[in-house]
Amino acid sequence: MTHDQLKEALDTLKDTGVRITPQRHAILEYLINSMSHPTADDIYKALEGKFPNMSVATVYNNLRVFREVGLVKELTYGDSSSRFDFITTQHYHVICEQCGKIVDFHYPGLDEVEQLASHVTGFKVSHHRMEIYGTCPECLAKEAH
Amino acid sequence: MTHDQLKEALDTLKDTGVRITPQRHAILEYLINSMSHPTADDIYKALEGKFPNMSVATVYNNLRVFREVGLVKELTYGDSSSRFDFITTQHYHVICEQCGKIVDFHYPGLDEVEQLASHVTGFKVSHHRMEIYGTCPECLAKEAH
DNA sequence: TTATTACTTTATAATGTTTATAAATAGTGT
DNA sequence: ACACTATTTATAAACATTATAAAGTAATAA
Numbered sequence: 001m002t003h004d005q006l007k008e009a010l011d012t013l014k015d016t017g018v019r020i021t022p023q024r025h026a027i028l029e030y031l032i033n034s035m036s037h038p039t040a041d042d043i044y045k046a047l048e049g050k051f052p053n054m055s056v057a058t059v060y061n062n063l064r065v066f067r068e069v070g071l072v073k074e075l076t077y078g079d080s081s082s083r084f085d086f087i088t089t090q091h092y093h094v095i096c097e098q099c100g101k102i103v104d105f106h107y108p109g110l111d112e113v114e115q116l117a118s119h120v121t122g123f124k125v126s127h128h129r130m131e132i133y134g135t136c137p138e139c140l141a142k143e144a145h
Numbered sequence: 146m147t148h149d150q151l152k153e154a155l156d157t158l159k160d161t162g163v164r165i166t167p168q169r170h171a172i173l174e175y176l177i178n179s180m181s182h183p184t185a186d187d188i189y190k191a192l193e194g195k196f197p198n199m200s201v202a203t204v205y206n207n208l209r210v211f212r213e214v215g216l217v218k219e220l221t222y223g224d225s226s227s228r229f230d231f232i233t234t235q236h237y238h239v240i241c242e243q244c245g246k247i248v249d250f251h252y253p254g255l256d257e258v259e260q261l262a263s264h265v266t267g268f269k270v271s272h273h274r275m276e277i278y279g280t281c282p283e284c285l286a287k288e289a290h
Numbered sequence: 291t292t293a294t295t296a297c298t299t300t301a302t303a304a305t306g307t308t309t310a311t312a313a314a315t316a317g318t319g320t
Numbered sequence: 321a322c323a324c325t326a327t328t329t330a331t332a333a334a335c336a337t338t339a340t341a342a343a344g345t346a347a348t349a350a
Contacts, residue, residue, distance in 0.1 A: 055299065207327095
């Protein structure tokens with residue numbers, strides 16, 4: 001499974017015209033296999049053995065590239081450094097209040113909210129539901145006349 | 146209204162044994178009146194006129210104190226610096242799937258999700274809806290027999 | 291396969307936010 | 321007003337992240 005994810009990710013890179021370097025391969029592989037949500041430094045340290053000369057900047061640069069291509073999500077919790085997460089599909093819906101159109105909106109699960117809710121209320125939380133409402137670009141254009 | 150909020154906040158400080166200094170008063174006042182979500186530096190700059198000698202550390206220290214006392218929420222979006230928000234009541238619902246009970250659950254608005262949704266889909270977002278589902282403590286206890 | 295070209299990596303320095311420190315100052319309760 | 325202790329200030333330090341320029345390397349086509 002994780003092998004397929006890596007292959008897909010590499011295909012995504014190829015399709016987007018992003019070069020596949022050994023460092024990028026290794027960082028992606030680490031992100032996919034990592035259960036935790038590593039910081040840039042975690043990744044840097046983890047790959048030190050394989051790439052003794054790799055620069056921290058390389059890790060940051062590539063995490064940014066992955067994020068721009070949509071492979072990786074940057075998580076900013078309260079602590080000092082960002083955490084990075086390989087994106088597996090999951091989505092919410094954005095709903096147009098004018099025409100009813102529903103657009104998928106990918107976003108990592110709101111684990112934090114569930115955890116806090118559970119902690120505060122004593123509930124055993126099973127899931128949550130979220131929808132976002134607004135006006136779609138087409139209806140916005142119509143409005144503009 | 147905002148005057149009451151300030152008064153309440155000051156009472157909270159007094160009750161918690163936190164000294165009320167002119168700087169703290171001013172920072173709280175600024176946070177309450179501010180519609181945006183200011184960074185520490187925003188606050189520092191905004192109060193420069195009133196407190197020409199105030200140190201940046203004072204702003205950071207007090208924001209931490211306010212956060213620890215529960216008056217202020219620290220928001221970490223992707224950008225470089227944290228933003229701070231005076232906590233006004235606002236809540237979601239946690240719903241028991243067994244007995245239907247609804248419990249209020251306070252949580253700062255999911256601005257980040259709305260912003261990202263807007264950015265990705267091109268929608269003009271008006272609001273969102275979120276509910277959390279699970280089993281309440283009472284029903285959990287019944288289950289436990 | 292090799293040459294070419296543009297993109298990447300590396301090493302380093304720089305930037306910017308946040309925290310630590312110690313001396314000076316000022317709230318609070320008596 | 322006094323004494324006690326928290327707080328402020330000024331400064332330096334720590335830390336994550338980004339910028340820069342030179343060296344290296346992946347992809348493409350001849």
